Amino acid sequence: MAKQTGLSSKRIGSALYRLWKKGGLLRTEKPTYEALKVFKGRAGIKKNTRAYHLYMFVPGKDSASFQGTRFVKNSSHKCFEQYDDATKMDEA
Numbered sequence: 001m002a003k004q005t006g007l008s009s010k011r012i013g014s015a016l017y018r019l020w021k022k023g024g025l026l027r028t029e030k031p032t033y034e035a036l037k038v039f040k041g042r043a044g045i046k047k048n049t050r051a052y053h054l055y056m057f058v059p060g061k062d063s064a065s066f067q068g069t070r071f072v073k074n075s076s077h078k079c080f081e082q083y084d085d086a087t088k089m090d091e092a
């Protein structure tokens with residue numbers, strides 16, 4: 001997303017946080033899993049499985065469906081806690 005928009009990851013994170021606070025950001029009901037293989041030289045091939053959620057901007061809706069994937073409203077999310085803590089410090 002940062003490459004496509006030309007914005008820094010910090011600005012993108014702040015924008016997503018503001019959308020999340022306003023209730024317009026939906027995330028997948030279940031995480032998506034991706035298997036990764038990385039060649040580590042003499043150590044061989046390392047395999048990792050990563051879980052991540054996809055996000056969708058839909059103002060005024062509590063849920064949506066896109067290409068068979070269900071997106072739901074989420075009241076709290078760990079990835080936005082850093083921004084939430086920063087705004088609480090600014091208000092104090």
